[in-house]
Amino acid sequence: VTAVEIPVTGKGRGLSGSSRALPAEEIEIRFGHGLLAEESATWPPYLVATSPSAYRAALPHLATPAAAVIYVESLDSKTLRAAIETAACQWKLVVGLGGGMAVDAAKYFAAFSDVPLVQVPTIVSTGAIVHGYCGSYEGRRLVGDRDRWAWADCEHVLLDYELVLQAPPHLNTAGLGDVLCEYSGIAEWRSRNHQTHAGRTELAEIVQLEAFHRSIISAFPRTLDPQGALTEASICLIAESLQARDAHRVSLPCAPNADHAFLLALEQANDRSWIHGEAVALGALIVSWHCDEAPTQLASDLDTCQVRWCPGQLSISKEQLWNGISLLTKQLRDAPDAHEHASLLHRRPLTANRFEQLWSFLNQDADPESRG
Numbered sequence: 317v318t319a320v321e322i323p324v325t326g327k328g329r330g331l332s333g334s335s336r337a338l339p340a341e342e343i344e345i346r347f348g349h350g351l352l353a354e355e356s357a358t359w360p361p362y363l364v365a366t367s368p369s370a371y372r373a374a375l376p377h378l379a380t381p382a383a384a385v386i387y388v389e390s391l392d393s394k395t396l397r398a399a400i401e402t403a404a405c406q407w408k409l410v411v412g413l414g415g416g417m418a419v420d421a422a423k424y425f426a427a428f429s430d431v432p433l434v435q436v437p438t439i440v441s442t443g444a445i446v447h448g449y450c451g452s453y454e455g456r457r458l459v460g461d462r463d464r465w466a467w468a469d470c471e472h473v474l475l476d477y478e479l480v481l482q483a484p485p486h487l488n489t490a491g492l493g494d495v496l497c498e499y500s501g502i503a504e505w506r507s508r509n510h511q512t513h514a515g516r517t518e519l520a521e522i523v524q525l526e527a528f529h530r531s532i533i534s535a536f537p538r539t540l541d542p543q544g545a546l547t548e549a550s551i552c553l554i555a556e557s558l559q560a561r562d563a564h565r566v567s568l569p570c571a572p573n574a575d576h577a578f579l580l581a582l583e584q585a586n587d588r589s590w591i592h593g594e595a596v597a598l599g600a601l602i603v604s605w606h607c608d609e610a611p612t613q614l615a616s617d618l619d620t621c622q623v624r625w626c627p628g629q630l631s632i633s634k635e636q637l638w639n640g641i642s643l644l645t646k647q648l649r650d651a652p653d654a655h656e657h658a659s660l661l662h663r664r665p666l667t668a669n670r671f672e673q674l675w676s677f678l679n680q681d682a683d684p685e686s687r688g
């Protein structure tokens with residue numbers, strides 16, 4: 317690495333120990349118009365972690381182009397390390413510009429070169445935009461626990477409406493999928509307890525999470541313009557929901573969230589990526605269907621929030637879904653210490669027969685108008 321003077325900054329970072337990262341609610345998000353143009357004029361030479369489409373969209377807003385550009389195609393640790401080691405330039409700032417993969421890689425690059433980080437998400441599709449940690453991957457396999465992961469608290473997150481509202485709407489509403497997917501824990505908990513044996517504390521945790529979800533589901537439609545398109549208020553609501561999410565998280569042993577494990581297994585089994593917030597929403601729907609805890613309601617709530625979940629829309633074939641679920645079943649079985657081990661998907665794995673029923677449920681009312 318040829319960088320690096322270390323500017324004075326109050327923010328932490330490191331190649332391990334990511335549990336020290338700031339909680340999401342303490343991250344500053346700056347919302348506004350023309351923010352990128354204004355702020356990039358003050359940046360020192362910077363390295364950008366991005367994708368070709370995000371960088372192209374952002375270029376007209378950047379006061380100066382980046383000193384070095386890394387197009388992030390994978391979060392595999394060795395790939396990231398090779399990319400930053402061969403970046404031949406001087407930089408004093410790392411900018412994450414794009415979706416979840418770009419902002420996650422930017423954390424690693426900032427930690428590796430020990431310089432400050434500014435996050436400029438071009439979509440609000442995942443909680444990664446307000447988290448300091450970035451998971452460590454071998455290929456598509458998440459490895460180690462949070463204390464082994466790299467992290468970098470950003471100076472702030474910059475959400476420039478001009479940039480974010482340019483993106484296909486579903487990439488933004490996917491962010492609400494990454495929030496509402498936590499319904500999977502509620503479904504698991506309810507299917508075990510049916511409210512009868514639960515202590516008051518447990519019930520209170522579940523109820524507050526449900527209330528959080530309901531408040532988002534009722535607020536979202538009011539942020540849309542008369543044609544049903546996203547507005548600045550929608551972007552704000554999505555980003556703020558992602559930020560508020562962690563504080564509402566339920567961590568009961570009986571309320572595991574297998575939705576994220578589903579996404580990882582799906583991607584690993586099929587060796588391709590899907591949109592994070594959409595795939596975890598589908599994961600939550602599968603859990604709630606399997607637990608028989610209001611899956612139709614969840615589907616309709618996701619529709620209300622314009623979160624895509626239908627396999628057809630996500631381009632997930634029947635075979636790919638089966639591959640993902642089969643691998644998930646195996647992974648849940650083999651990880652007795654994981655929180656998700658308590659999932660009904662482990663205790664009563666989906667049989668081939670039951671998978672057929674699931675597939676018809678997921679495709680039953682595919683409405684081309686609302687799901688197109």
Ligand SMILES: [Zn+2]
Pocket residue numbers: 442443494576592596
């Ligand atoms: Zn997530």
